[in-house]
Amino acid sequence: MIRSIISIISGYVAFSIAVLILWLAFGYGPKDVPPTNFLLFSIFCEAIFAVGSGYLVALIAQRRELLHAGILATIFVIIGLASLIFETHQYPYWVALSIILINAPCTLIGGYIRQSTKKIHG
Numbered sequence: 001m002i003r004s005i006i007s008i009i010s011g012y013v014a015f016s017i018a019v020l021i022l023w024l025a026f027g028y029g030p031k032d033v034p035p036t037n038f039l040l041f042s043i044f045c046e047a048i049f050a051v052g053s054g055y056l057v058a059l060i061a062q063r064r065e066l067l068h069a070g071i072l073a074t075i076f077v078i079i080g081l082a083s084l085i086f087e088t089h090q091y092p093y094w095v096a097l098s099i100i101l102i103n104a105p106c107t108l109i110g111g112y113i114r115q116s117t118k119k120i121h122g
Helices: 002-025 036-061 065-086 093-121
Strands: none
Touching (some): 002 036, 002 065, 036 065, 036 093, 065 093
16 A cells, blocks of 8 residues: 555656756746747657656556556546646646646556566566
């Protein structure tokens, strides 16, 4: 149980730190609303980060990899829905939709990759 919780927290923290570093590297803070071209680039990078975080969650969990990646994906869906409902930022709606439609599935892909490579390598 503890390993499961640690895996999910680790995946979320790794994703968040990667996104924060990306934004800071381009001179944007968490409360900034960058231009559309950067938002599109960020969404592309976040998809890659989501695959990595899903993989990390599954790697740390060491069992039921897709379930653990699915829990993190569910967290992303909840965050995306909350952003849509409560309009917590001044971002366009498609940014919140990308969290639901891109980040969540990419997290599952990362968990699936870990599960598949685990079977191949033992």
